[in-house]
Amino acid sequence: MGKRKTTPLKDYAPDGHHCSLELKTSKLGMVSFFLDLKQEDLDEIVKRFSATHYREGDEIYYQGEPAHYLRVVVEGAVKLFRYTDEGKDVVLDILNPGSYFGSLKLLGSDVYTESTVAQSDCCILSIGLKDFREILQEYPSVGIAILEMSAEKLRSSQEQIKQLTTQPVEKRIANILLTLSEKFGENKEEGTLIQLPFSRKDLADMVGTTTESASRVMSNFQKEGIIETGRQWVAIKDIKRLRTIIEY
Amino acid sequence: MGKRKTTPLKDYAPDGHHCSLELKTSKLGMVSFFLDLKQEDLDEIVKRFSATHYREGDEIYYQGEPAHYLRVVVEGAVKLFRYTDEGKDVVLDILNPGSYFGSLKLLGSDVYTESTVAQSDCCILSIGLKDFREILQEYPSVGIAILEMSAEKLRSSQEQIKQLTTQPVEKRIANILLTLSEKFGENKEEGTLIQLPFSRKDLADMVGTTTESASRVMSNFQKEGIIETGRQWVAIKDIKRLRTIIEY
DNA sequence: GCACTAACTTGATCTATATCATTTTAGTGC
DNA sequence: GCACTAAAATGATATAGATCAAGTTAGTGC
Numbered sequence: 176m177g178k179r180k181t182t183p184l185k186d187y188a189p190d191g192h193h194c195s196l197e198l199k200t201s202k203l204g205m206v207s208f209f210l211d212l213k214q215e216d217l218d219e220i221v222k223r224f225s226a227t228h229y230r231e232g233d234e235i236y237y238q239g240e241p242a243h244y245l246r247v248v249v250e251g252a253v254k255l256f257r258y259t260d261e262g263k264d265v266v267l268d269i270l271n272p273g274s275y276f277g278s279l280k281l282l283g284s285d286v287y288t289e290s291t292v293a294q295s296d297c298c299i300l301s302i303g304l305k306d307f308r309e310i311l312q313e314y315p316s317v318g319i320a321i322l323e324m325s326a327e328k329l330r331s332s333q334e335q336i337k338q339l340t341t342q343p344v345e346k347r348i349a350n351i352l353l354t355l356s357e358k359f360g361e362n363k364e365e366g367t368l369i370q371l372p373f374s375r376k377d378l379a380d381m382v383g384t385t386t387e388s389a390s391r392v393m394s395n396f397q398k399e400g401i402i403e404t405g406r407q408w409v410a411i412k413d414i415k416r417l418r419t420i421i422e423y
Numbered sequence: 424m425g426k427r428k429t430t431p432l433k434d435y436a437p438d439g440h441h442c443s444l445e446l447k448t449s450k451l452g453m454v455s456f457f458l459d460l461k462q463e464d465l466d467e468i469v470k471r472f473s474a475t476h477y478r479e480g481d482e483i484y485y486q487g488e489p490a491h492y493l494r495v496v497v498e499g500a501v502k503l504f505r506y507t508d509e510g511k512d513v514v515l516d517i518l519n520p521g522s523y524f525g526s527l528k529l530l531g532s533d534v535y536t537e538s539t540v541a542q543s544d545c546c547i548l549s550i551g552l553k554d555f556r557e558i559l560q561e562y563p564s565v566g567i568a569i570l571e572m573s574a575e576k577l578r579s580s581q582e583q584i585k586q587l588t589t590q591p592v593e594k595r596i597a598n599i600l601l602t603l604s605e606k607f608g609e610n611k612e613e614g615t616l617i618q619l620p621f622s623r624k625d626l627a628d629m630v631g632t633t634t635e636s637a638s639r640v641m642s643n644f645q646k647e648g649i650i651e652t653g654r655q656w657v658a659i660k661d662i663k664r665l666r667t668i669i670e671y
Numbered sequence: 672g673c674a675c676t677a678a679c680t681t682g683a684t685c686t687a688t689a690t691c692a693t694t695t696t697a698g699t700g701c
Numbered sequence: 702g703c704a705c706t707a708a709a710a711t712g713a714t715a716t717a718g719a720t721c722a723a724g725t726t727a728g729t730g731c
Contacts (some may be wrong), residue, residue: 282568322569329580387721623709639688
């Protein structure tokens, strides 16, 4: 049954020098709000962004800080979360390459309402809001596209609310595993490895439960052969069964 | 102690003919995405919207229907909700005059992901997405404003997620009462009357609990003199105490 | 290979809230 | 004023999941 000795997760970007201009351009082109642009326009836009590299666990910004930038994930994963006065964390989203975050407050000043950390090593592009505003004025299609993405985010947030209020913990976890595997899954011999380090605590904070409850559910899933899991990693072995759990 | 015999809620617009052009214009000017426009531009834009009047309880659109319109509340209140396969309702928001809803999918087709009903008699302006797109192209400031409103909606939805996962029912209800009183409150001799018909079931669906639990909490609040309440109406008598409950 | 530690698991309670079952009452319409 | 009804309140019980308290182990670094 193949006892593992090391985490199956890729240990990428140890030297932090993979964010070539080409990679940046191609990733920025992926972001759907730049989807409609011609290559030359895109090249022009990329120049206005600056790239920063973060190591796993680095904070990108804190809840409460003044907000001046819009950011885009080029590589890696970013965790977006709020913490409460009582010290609990609530994970709002885990972003994959191509997603934007930060502020969209183009007029007046703004303050971040969530904190963000690099969930894995990652490369982030950022642009000042003034500059972004200029881009919006130059390329109206960008505005329309970002408006749609923003509406989409709202919808998925509403879906989360629905789940929190109507679904038991087991279903919520099954759901998150499915979502994460769609965002970060890599097909391996035996099932889909979620290419993203995340602990039971992270998982619990994503679905609004405790580490212990998350752990129990994951243990059951593993016993049933639905997943295979270790410290900070999960592979899905039986997606069908996971879907069944969600639906009934 | 003044036993009430009738609901204190206003019974407005019984004949449905109060949506004058002036009212429409002034309300549309209130919507912050038209805030920057000159009066003449606004007049031009208003013409492209058409007004519809709904009676309390009327459905405006259903979850799953193809979505072709963007709408704005001119008068009254609109309940935005999702229902689940198991027959539960989740209230996502209660909109007051000046709020927009419907679709923002300007390219391609879209399907409503929530249902909406008139929570009170109300007047709604709607515009086809094509027309709206033209407005966006003509008046770029509208796009920027709506982008910000959309970001704001996302944030309040995230706040709701935080509350659902970290706060007990009593605090969540206290919170909603405060929000509703800000949106629909009218100052009366004794406290703030929430000018909006809503039942214990509505309340429960807003905070993700059951009618019974909502009822118990409301009974306590009334016993403590924090609120006064009857069928489908609530008045807040001691906002300070409500705030205390939320905070500790 | 071996020791070390944070991550994870497991078990035993406890508790907030759901659920089920009635009873009570506010507000309407006659 | 009185009867009627849907809404709300209340009580008794059940339960999912939180909390508290020890263990276990996966994966790392030597």
